[in-house]
Amino acid sequence: MSGLRVVPAFRHGRERLYVCRPDGSNVAWYDRETGRVNLLAEDGRDDVLAALKPFLTGQVTVGPPPVPTPAELARLTLHPDDDLAPNRPGEALLVALDRDPGPAHRLRPDPRRRALAAEQTVGEALDRLEGAGWHTLHSVPLPGGDRIHHLLIGSGGLFAVHSLYARKTRVLVADPMVTLGRHEAEPVLRRLRADADRASYALTAEVHPVLALAGPAHLTVTAEPRRVRILQDPELDGLARLGGVLKPADVEALHAMARDRNTWARV
Incomplete structure (x- = not known):
């Protein structure tokens, strides 16, 4: 997997960095608040982490997106x-x-x-x-x-x-x-x-x-x-x-x- 680019965006009040293919489709996203890289396809893990390397800070968890409650x-x-x-x-x-x-001349x-x-x-x-x-x-x-x-x-x-x-x-x-x-x-x-x-x-x-x-x-x-x-x-x-x-x-x-x-x- 090559030619990946990182696109910043805000979703539900959180900053996310989306990793996209040349055609614009997403393969992963990095949620800075939770420190998690969510992979949509495990086989692209190394390429995704290489694209995100300049943006990653602190300890990061990598895996599939969590199932919503x-x-x-x-x-x-x-x-x-x-x-x-x-x-x-x-x-x-x-x-x-x-x-x-209300009136601007209120006495009280x-x-x-x-x-x-x-x-x-x-x-x-x-x-x-x-x-x-x-x-x-x-x-x-x-x-x-x-x-x-x-x-x-x-x-x-x-x-x-x-x-x-x-x-x-x-x-x-x-x-x-x-x-x-x-x-x-x-x-x-x-x-x-x-x-x-x-x-x-x-x-x-x-x-x-x-x-x-x-x-x-x-x-x-x-x-x-x-x-x-x-x-x-x-x-x-x-x-x-x-x-x-x-x-x-x-x-x-x-x-x-x-x-x-x-x-x-x-x-």
């Missing part, structure tokens, strides 16, 4: 419009503010921007758990206009996380009511439990509710809330230490199900 197959067949995984923290608010930024800050700041702070903290084998979906839409701010999936289970802006504010939690500073108390925990129950129904797995406070000055909890964890944003990385609930294959399967917009259509 059911979760990977589900992801590959998912229509881009139905895939929730690309959502940014605060995606729904970002879209709403882009469509209607737009409350949507504070809510967005909370979702971005909490969302970025949860996204950092990705390296520990966890997945986070943001702005998961529910029928009726509701949404789950963040859905965290990992070895410790599933968590519906609600972000609340509380920077330099006294926060009083008296289940189910939450009071921010001098604002009127709202039944935040009741809504959060209801959203977690809807997520449990959609995914046929237990989903735990979490209230995440972005930057509170002082937190007072009158009694331990029923079923709800209350965490400040610096404490969210502690969720990664939870384990023993889901196997890696279960995590991937639930993530594949949850990222499909159609999963949430009837809850």
Whole structure:
């Protein structure tokens, strides 16, 4: 096999180097992230490695392409419009503010921007758990206009996380009511439990509710809330230490199900 050329490309967010024949057909590809050379034909192994030699770094595994898991197959067949995984923290608010930024002469800050700041702070903290084998979906839409701010999936289970802006504010939690500073108390925990129950129904797995406070000055909890964890944003990385609930294959399967917009259509 001679005349091979190497063509760089991006696929599913990963850089790959494809090894092609003169007619353009592929004989192998090198995935830099995983350090693997995937051969479509074993008899061309030496020629492929010779063509890739200038590009190979570190320890490399060579062999046939791995068989995709059911979760990977589900992801590959998912229509881009139905895939929730690309959502940014605060995606729904970002879209709403882009469509209607509101008057520029507001005397008071737009409350949507504070809510967005909370979702971005909490969302970025949860996204950092990705390296520990966890997945986070943001702005998961529910029928009726509701949404789950963040859905965290990992070895410790599933968590519906609600972000609340509380920077330099006294926060009083008296289940189910939450009071921010001098604002009127709202039944935040009741809504959060209801959203977690809807997520449990959609995914046929237990989903735990979490209230995440972005930057509170002082937190007072009158009694331990029923079923709800209350965490400040610096404490969210502690969720990664939870384990023993889901196997890696279960995590991937639930993530594949949850990222499909159609999963949430009837809850």
